[in-house]
Amino acid sequence: MGTWDIGPFDNDTAADFGGDLDEAALEEREAMIRSALKRAAASADFLDTSDGERAVAAAALVVAQHPDGERTCSNYGPSEPLPELPADLRTLAADALDQVVSERSELAELWDDAANGSKWRHDITRLRDVLDPPVPPVPPQEDALFDI
Template sequence: MGTWDIGPFDNDTAADFADELDEAAREDREAMIRGVLKRATGHADFLVIYDGERAVGAAALVAAQHPDGDPACPNYGPKEPLPELPAGLRKLAVDALDQVVSNRSELAELWAEAANWPKWRQDITRLRNVLDPPIPPQREGLFEV
């Protein structure tokens, strides 16, 4: 695994994807991100590491445009500005992240063997929560009639 840290672009595959986005025409970048996310969600049997790493990077780019999202990695993420991504990509990004952490994911298998797996998993959960915020627990008595 060509990984040097836990961030979405802290691996060779996702950093290469960022470079590909920078080299693409601005109007093609949304389709590239969508394609990566669809590829990750389309694996019924097993998600290979390279598709998983790219999917995490793509999901991070979608999350970065959300008001609660963190900016994409300034060091290894895309340098060129992305177009405004449609809100509909959030659901696809959530589905891709769910696949990345599933028991059908090579990336999850490899991270499960690493010492900093809890931090990686926490970061994936944080990304997912930006894209699909959890519903807060209902307070008792709030809806009493």
């Protein structure tokens, strides 16, 4: 695994994906991101490392356009502008990230054996939570409770 840090583009596969996006025509970039996410989300068997790495990178790009998301800060991600990504990619990105951290993921298996594995999982969870934030429990309303 040619990985130098835990960021979405901090590995050879994701850096290459960022370069491929830069080289593609603007109108092709959304389809490339969608394809990377679909490949991971639809993985019925074991998700291989390179598909997982591309999915994390693609999900980070979707998160970067979310109102609550953070920009991807990496020298290895795409430097050319991306089109506005459609909102339906958020669900697809969340599904892809779920597969990336599942027990059927080679990438998760490798990170579980790495010293920074828990930090990597934490970062994936942060991305996932922007796409589909957990719903906080609703506290009971006192004025709704009354004795009969």
